[in-house]
Amino acid sequence: MNLLGQTYYGNTLQDWLTALAVVIALALLLYFAKRLVIARLAAWAQKTETRLDDCVVEILAGTRFLFLLIIAFYFGLQYLELPPKPTRLITHFTVIALLLQAAMWGNRGIVLWLDDYLKRNRETDAAGATTVSVLGFIARVALWSILLLMILDNLGFNITALVASLGIGGVAVALATQNILGDIFASLSIAIDKPFVIGDFIVVDDILGNVEYIGLKTTRLRSLGGEQIVFSNTDLLKSRIRNYKRMYERRVVFSFGVVYQTPHEKLKSVPVMVREIIEGLEKTRFDRAHFKEYGDSSLNFEVVYFVQDPDYNIYMDIQQCINLSLFEGFAREGIEFAYPTRTLYLHRETGVVHG
Known part of the structure; x- marks a missing residue:
């Protein structure tokens, strides 16, 4: 077979x-x-x-x-x-x-x-x-x-x-x-409208950090302290977001005071000195410096200038340079910085001291 x-x-x-x-x-x-x-x-x-x-x-x-x-x-x-x-x-x-x-x-x-x-x-x-x-x-x-x-x-x-x-x-x-679909549509809104992107430094309410990840449901920030903060996309878009990465320049306002014993001519020279210091630095734009007010224990000046770079470290370096230059200039001109003082009152009948 x-x-x-x-x-x-x-x-x-x-x-x-x-x-x-x-x-x-x-x-x-x-x-x-x-x-x-x-x-x-x-x-x-x-x-x-x-x-x-x-x-x-x-x-x-x-x-x-x-x-x-x-x-x-x-x-x-x-x-x-x-x-x-x-x-x-x-x-x-x-x-x-x-x-x-x-x-x-x-x-x-x-x-x-x-x-x-x-x-x-x-x-x-x-x-x-x-x-x-x-x-x-x-x-x-x-x-x-x-x-x-x-x-x-x-x-x-x-x-x-x-x-x-x-x-x-x-x-x-x-x-x-x-809720899930809301987060997904919120991620599409982030992708299309681009209120922030990966790498931006943003502040949401009192929370700040660098955008590390943008997903379909969540966005994650790396805070300055090092921990990761997770937001749902829907909640994030409902908040007020400040994007510091897109800040082209930083407006800086700072004040200082000098003692009441400062002579008139020295007082007039302070704004000029401040202007020369700021204009002598790179990445700065001077706006104004004024004798602002008579304080309780000082003659107060207010200064406004712009740092033409959004980097926070650059701003701090410039502010430090201004502070040191002011300290040096005041020492050279014999101008004294004011410091907080307390006035003591002696009660005539009881002899008790009040601050």
Whole structure:
């Protein structure tokens, strides 16, 4: 009796062995072809300066061997005579595998492009980098949503009716998850309107820090104390935000006092001295210096100037230089700084001292 001629499920053993050989041979052929193509493309990509060919290599490198095996399995079964129902199932399964692999290629491409853009533009265009991060997530969600609909359509579901039913159910889901959806829409508002971007120094109420991360639900600051502060995006946009990174210059007002015994001519020279000190420094713009008022124990001056750099450390260095120069100039001119004093009153009858 011929063993190879025996029939199993409508096909001879020889047909089954032939199909198995085709599956194994085609799977190995596709695997080595993938490696060869990737190696050739990688060698070619190293000779170019563009990033596109490197991305193509990395995308193709994400091709799963299981996907190649499914393709080989599909073509191997073409040598067999199978009933209509198993044939349809195999076809649906192969199409789903193809769609999943295509979605993985697309997802990998989006991630690679996003990472490359952020590396190149995070320092020079932080606002654009923030927007691209959010849009990249939306693109990935849209990609997998389209994939799910295509898979359901391939399985025979009525997509039109499904989308309509999802619209009704979506209202209920939206009501149940309105806080989460509110944070997501707030993140889109941050990405589009850009009230702040990663790297900005902001103050929210009495909390201040550098923006470290902007996500779909939360934004995180790194405070001056070192701890991380997490805000929900909705609450953050409801607050009044002061963005110091976008401050082109800093207005500084400071006061000091001199003693009442200061001669008139010395008193008149104080604003001139202050002006010369400030105008002699870099990154400063003098505004005014005035003898403001008669204080309880001092003659008070008020000075206004601008630091033409938003950096706080630069401002403090300039203010320190002004203070030291004033101290030196007053010592040279014989002008004394006033200091707080208390007046003591002696009660005539009781002899009790009151401050």
